[in-house]
Each structure stands twice: as structure tokens, then as C-alpha cells.
Amino acid sequence: MxxxxxxxxxxxxxxxxxxxxxxxxxxxxxxxxxxxxxxxxxxxxxxxxxxxxxxxxxxxxxxxxxxxxTVQETRFYRDPQGLGLLRRYCRDEAPGGSRALQVLSAGCATGEEAYTLALVLEEAFGGGRGYAVTGTDISLGALAVARRGEYPAMRLSRLPRSLRDNGVEPVGEARWRIAERIRRRVCFVQMNLLTDDPVTLPPLDVVYCQNVLIYFARRQRERLVRRLADWLRPGGLMILGGGEFLPASLAGLHRVGGEDVLAFSKEAS
Ligand SMILES: C[S@@+](CC[C@H](N)C(=O)[O-])C[C@H]1O[C@@H](n2cnc3c(N)ncnc32)[C@H](O)[C@@H]1O
Incomplete structure (x- = not known):
């Protein structure tokens, strides 16, 4: 060419x-x-x-x-540090609210990230608070796999035992399926994060976006991070992949969670 x-x-x-x-x-x-x-x-x-x-x-x-x-590489429980921060947020800042905590897995590929978030929230809240996870991706093929919620056993090898026992079931030869109870909390929507209006998204408490920005040009990264921040509720949490994007400053957001995670809290207005 x-x-x-x-x-x-x-x-x-x-x-x-x-x-x-x-x-x-x-x-x-x-x-x-x-x-x-x-x-x-x-x-x-x-x-x-x-x-x-x-x-x-x-x-x-x-x-x-x-x-x-597009590169759809993903894993269950890919980022223990970011997930640790999410656990702390559930414990300290979002414990017993009356409405469901709304979480976005932005660029969720074949669903492992969205289900991981749901399994962590299920364990953290233990029935004390409702939650919903929306996985979005530009790829229809990836979303079709995500909606099935069934994976070869080897793909679950990094998932901590407690999470697996609490929400994943064996089906057939070396395959596992996300339990219906967890799947009901998770939906998948096709969306171009850069251009589509977030009409199907509720105001979000947590935006989780990892290994998406690294494929973007710098200008597009900034644009996407600003869009994600706009979709957050005041007080909401945005967790990006460590080392992916360090903006000079982001109005209305401040860094949280320590050195080993790249996360921001949106100021309450
Ligand atoms: C490498 S995967 C990351 C999956 C998951 N977030 C993780 O960290 O394991 C990147 C995903 O971003 C999606 N993607 C790329 N550009 C996108 C866009 N403009 N809007 C939505 N998704 C996009 C790709 O289709 C792909 O599934």
C-alpha cells in the first residue's frame, strides 16, 4: 500500500x-x-x-x-490495583445508598472486565446495595461474546477463588458461565466512546476505562477522558489504566487512590 x-x-x-x-x-x-x-x-x-x-x-x-x-485483548481481574480502589470506594464512600450504584466498563471488549466489576461489587456490597454495570464497546463481534457470558476455564485463571465461587458456574467441558444472578446486573451496549451520545447511559458513579486510551492518538485521549468525566456524577470515581494517560490538569477532577492507580474523583458541585 x-x-x-x-x-x-x-x-x-x-x-x-x-x-x-x-x-x-x-x-x-x-x-x-x-x-x-x-x-x-x-x-x-x-x-x-x-x-x-x-x-x-x-x-x-x-x-x-x-x-x-481494534485489539480486543482482555482478561478477568486484569488490574488488581484499580479493583482494590473500587473495593475501598464501595466500603467507604458508597456503602448503603438507596439507589443502585451505576458503573461503566468503557471499551469492555468480550465482557471479562464488566463481569469482573460486577463480581467485585457483588462481594463488596453483599446484598447491602444494588448495582448495575454497563459494558460498552465499538465492536459488535466482541459484544456478542460478552452477552453470552461463557468462557473457557483457562480465561478465569486469574480470578480470585472467592469471586469465582460467588458468581461463576462450570458448564460442560472446561467452560464456565457467569451466574444468572450476576448477569442480570450487567448489560452490553454498542457505543463509539468518542462520538456517540451517551443516551443509553445513566449518570455514572464509577467509570472504569482501561487499555483503550493506549490505542488512541493524544488529542483523542484527552477528548475521551473529558467525555468520560462529563458522564460521571459529582463525587463519582474514574479509574483509568495505570500509566495510560497523565493529563496536565483536568478541571473538576482530582487525583485519588495513590501512586499505583490512575484514578480521579469528580468534585461535588
Ligand atoms: C484492548 S481492549 C481492552 C478491554 C478491557 N477494557 C481491558 O482492559 O481488558 C480495547 C477495546 O476498546 C474498544 N474500542 C476501541 N475504540 C473504541 C471506541 N472509539 N469506542 C468504544 N470502544 C472502542 C475495542 O473494540 C476493544 O474491545
């Missing part, structure tokens, strides 16, 4: 999704485009570009291309 063609695609992807594909990943982009062109029977890259930017049915094809060009 010529450099100017690469740049045009990379710009389209950056503008629409926030995801930055640097020139070193030239072959990753070229392979993804070639796969989709083969699958759709379009021979000319120029025709494919025109179709995706102007043609009928472009949204469906765009979604298939995005599935190939």
Missing part, C-alpha cells in the same frame, strides 16, 4: 474511532483491508474506500472492518 493511501485510511480510522494506527503497523492495516475486500468481493481499494465513506450499507461493512482493526 502506498504511503498516501495508508495515511488516508489511518486518518479515517483515527477520526471515526480514535484508534491510531502508526506507520510501523502498515501491514496490520493492509491485511485487515485485504481481508474485508476479499470477503465483500471488492477488487479496487479506491472503490472500497468510496463505499465505506459514502456508499449504501456502509455502516455494516464499517463495523466488520472495525472488528478487525
Amino acid at each position: 502506498e504511503e498516501d493511501v495508508f495515511d488516508r485510511w489511518a486518518m479515517l480510522i483515527r477520526e471515526r474511532t480514535g484508534v491510531e494506527i502508526p506507520r510501523e503497523r502498515h501491514s496490520f492495516l493492509a491485511t485487515g483491508l485485504a481481508r474485508r475486500m476479499r470477503a465483500t468481493g471488492v477488487d479496487d481499494p479506491e472503490d472500497y474506500y468510496r463505499w465505506l465513506t459514502r456508499g449504501p450499507g456502509a455502516a455494516v461493512e464499517w463495523s466488520a472492518l472495525v472488528d478487525l482493526l
Whole structure:
């Protein structure tokens, strides 16, 4: 692929999704485009570009291309430090409220993060307070897996035993399923975090967004962090991935949780 063609695609992807594909990943982009062109029977890259930017049915094809060009790597219980902070927040600041605590797993991929959050909240509240977790992602393919809530046993290896025993059940040969009681607390919504209006989101107590910003260009990172902060209630907590993004300052937010987590509390207005 010529450099100017690469740049045009990379710009389209950056503008629409926030995801930055640097020139070193030239072959990753070229392979993804070639796969989709083969699958759709379009021979000319120029025709494919025109179709995706102007043609009928472009949204469906765009979604298939995005599935190939985004990294959906994830794990259960990926970030013990951030989850520790969430536990402390549940214990100290959000113990027995009358309404359900609203939590967002932003860029949840195949659901492991959203279910981990639900399992931690279930254990922390022990029935003393309701909660709801919304997992959002741009990838429809990832969300379909998330909604099934069923995973190979090896994917649960890092989940602490107490959480597993309290909300995950074995099904069949080396597979586990999130218990119905937990699944009822979790829903999954397709959403482009950078551009979509958060119409389906309630005001949030906790925003958890990890390993998403690292794929974004700097300007898009700042934009996304500001959007996430806007969706938080006053007093709410935003937990990002350690070392992902250190803003110079974020109006209305102050850093909390110590050195080993990147988290912010939204000032009460
Ligand atoms: C590496 S995964 C991180 C999954 C999970 N948060 C974790 O830390 O384990 C990044 C996810 O971000 C999603 N993503 C990328 N750009 C997005 C956007 N603009 N809006 C919503 N999700 C996006 C990808 O589809 C992918 O599933």
C-alpha cells in the first residue's frame, strides 16, 4: 500500500474511532483491508474506500472492518490495583445508598472486565446495595461474546477463588458461565466512546476505562477522558489504566487512590 493511501485510511480510522494506527503497523492495516475486500468481493481499494465513506450499507461493512482493526485483548481481574480502589470506594464512600450504584466498563471488549466489576461489587456490597454495570464497546463481534457470558476455564485463571465461587458456574467441558444472578446486573451496549451520545447511559458513579486510551492518538485521549468525566456524577470515581494517560490538569477532577492507580474523583458541585 502506498504511503498516501495508508495515511488516508489511518486518518479515517483515527477520526471515526480514535484508534491510531502508526506507520510501523502498515501491514496490520493492509491485511485487515485485504481481508474485508476479499470477503465483500471488492477488487479496487479506491472503490472500497468510496463505499465505506459514502456508499449504501456502509455502516455494516464499517463495523466488520472495525472488528478487525481494534485489539480486543482482555482478561478477568486484569488490574488488581484499580479493583482494590473500587473495593475501598464501595466500603467507604458508597456503602448503603438507596439507589443502585451505576458503573461503566468503557471499551469492555468480550465482557471479562464488566463481569469482573460486577463480581467485585457483588462481594463488596453483599446484598447491602444494588448495582448495575454497563459494558460498552465499538465492536459488535466482541459484544456478542460478552452477552453470552461463557468462557473457557483457562480465561478465569486469574480470578480470585472467592469471586469465582460467588458468581461463576462450570458448564460442560472446561467452560464456565457467569451466574444468572450476576448477569442480570450487567448489560452490553454498542457505543463509539468518542462520538456517540451517551443516551443509553445513566449518570455514572464509577467509570472504569482501561487499555483503550493506549490505542488512541493524544488529542483523542484527552477528548475521551473529558467525555468520560462529563458522564460521571459529582463525587463519582474514574479509574483509568495505570500509566495510560497523565493529563496536565483536568478541571473538576482530582487525583485519588495513590501512586499505583490512575484514578480521579469528580468534585461535588
Ligand atoms: C484492548 S481492549 C481492552 C478491554 C478491557 N477494557 C481491558 O482492559 O481488558 C480495547 C477495546 O476498546 C474498544 N474500542 C476501541 N475504540 C473504541 C471506541 N472509539 N469506542 C468504544 N470502544 C472502542 C475495542 O473494540 C476493544 O474491545
